[in-house]
Amino acid sequence: MLSSIGDLSNVTFHLAAVPISAQPFVQTGFLSFLTNSIFVALIVMTVIFLLVRAGTKRPTLIPSPMQNGVEFLFDFVYNQVEQVVGPKVAPRAFPLLCTIFVYVLFANWFGLLPGVGTIGFGAEGTQMGFFGLSQEPETPLLRPATADMNLTLGIAVCSLVVWFYITMREAGPIEFLKHMFAPKGGLTGFLKWALVPIFLFVGLIEVVSIIFRPATLSLRLFGNVFAGESLLHAMQTLGDQFGLGTVASFISKIVFTLPFFFLEILVGVLQATVFALLCAVYIQLSTAHDEEDH
Numbered sequence: 001m002l003s004s005i006g007d008l009s010n011v012t013f014h015l016a017a018v019p020i021s022a023q024p025f026v027q028t029g030f031l032s033f034l035t036n037s038i039f040v041a042l043i044v045m046t047v048i049f050l051l052v053r054a055g056t057k058r059p060t061l062i063p064s065p066m067q068n069g070v071e072f073l074f075d076f077v078y079n080q081v082e083q084v085v086g087p088k089v090a091p092r093a094f095p096l097l098c099t100i101f102v103y104v105l106f107a108n109w110f111g112l113l114p115g116v117g118t119i120g121f122g123a124e125g126t127q128m129g130f131f132g133l134s135q136e137p138e139t140p141l142l143r144p145a146t147a148d149m150n151l152t153l154g155i156a157v158c159s160l161v162v163w164f165y166i167t168m169r170e171a172g173p174i175e176f177l178k179h180m181f182a183p184k185g186g187l188t189g190f191l192k193w194a195l196v197p198i199f200l201f202v203g204l205i206e207v208v209s210i211i212f213r214p215a216t217l218s219l220r221l222f223g224n225v226f227a228g229e230s231l232l233h234a235m236q237t238l239g240d241q242f243g244l245g246t247v248a249s250f251i252s253k254i255v256f257t258l259p260f261f262f263l264e265i266l267v268g269v270l271q272a273t274v275f276a277l278l279c280a281v282y283i284q285l286s287t288a289h290d291e292e293d294h
Contacts, residue, residue, distance in 0.1 A: 020226065022148045023140070036140055037148035040116070044107045044145055077101060084280040085287065089170055093283050096162045100155060101276040104146060108225060108268030111144025112261060117229060118236075146271075147229050152222040156214035159279045163286070170287040179286065180206055213282065217275060224271050228264045235260055 022035035055070030063071060077098045082090040110116065117140045145151050167176055181203035239252030 022143055022150070035148070036143040037145050037151060040110060040142050041107065041145040041148075041151055043142075044103065044110050047110075048102060048106055073102070074098065081280055084277070085284045089166065089283060089287050092166050092169065093280065096159060096166075097276045097280050100159060100279060101272050104155070104221065104275055105268060105272035107145040107151075108271060109265065111147060111225065111229065112264055112268070116140075116142040116144060117233070144225055144229055146221055146225040149218065149222045152218035152225075153214060155221075155275075156217040159217065160210075160214050163279065163282050166283055167286040176286065217278060221271050221275055224267060228260075228267055231260055232257055232264065 022037035024032050024035045025039070051066070052070055055064075055066040055068075059067055078090065078094050081094050081097050085093045119141050171179065181200050235256040236253045238256050239249030244252060
């Protein structure tokens with residue numbers, strides 16, 4: 001039975017065939033900064049801008065399907081933000097959290113479109129992978145934006161900057177320092193001063209955790225998206241690795257990939273939700289006041 005799919009001793013699996021870094025279209029010169037992931041990031045940003053613009057340019061009392069969809073999305077996200085950070089902080093936090101959720105969601109789903117990561121350039125010119133030639137391109141024309149660590153880290157750093165701004169506006173530097181280092185629970189007397197060193201140490205740990213937030217946020221998103229991209233690539237090339245032949249390899253691309261494709265759709269939603277939700281929790285923790293402060 002195994003002989004029908006070739007000699008397995010000669011099979012070599014390339015599970016890490018997807019490059020971890022984005023490839024520039026031009027190796028030298030001014031345009032060397034333009035990588036395939038930056039190109040996709042610009043496409044996603046343009047698509048989101050055009051959709052939101054189309055739904056909000058001429059609002060009417062009887063909304064069009066586009067206006068209705070945009071308003072529903074904004075209302076839904078705002079209600080979720082308000083439940084986490086509270087009605088007072090929600091107007092300041094909503095632009096950041098809504099932008100993160102919508103952009104990460106669209107970027108994750110855009111990476112699942114046919115041709116993303118499978119159409120590009122190689123040593124012999126233009127190559128096509130999934131739904132085309134079996135050979136995968138050396139330099140894909142399109143690479144999922146959130147599979148690039150530069151983008152996920154940039155989003156995380158921006159969220160940290162906005163978090164600090166909102167915290168300073170809502171709580172102020174004094175309240176923020178008290179929240180970080182001061183004894184909690186309304187302690188008084190000798191016990192309060194006895195626990196000061198412990199709370200100072202705990203505050204220093206919290207400062208370190210805040211510094212590492214961009215790394216944890218970006219690595220979580222990057223790791224899940226890149227792992228999904230590598231998994232889909234492995235499933236697409238599984239038939240070729242076993243030497244099933246042209247027709248059987250083409251069928252295997254669809255049969256093996258389709259279940260994981262729908263799984264990645266769900267992962268795209270979960271990762272966008274987790275990223276935005278964690279940012280919302282960070283804002284809520286730094287802007288919430290103890291009961292005795294009111």
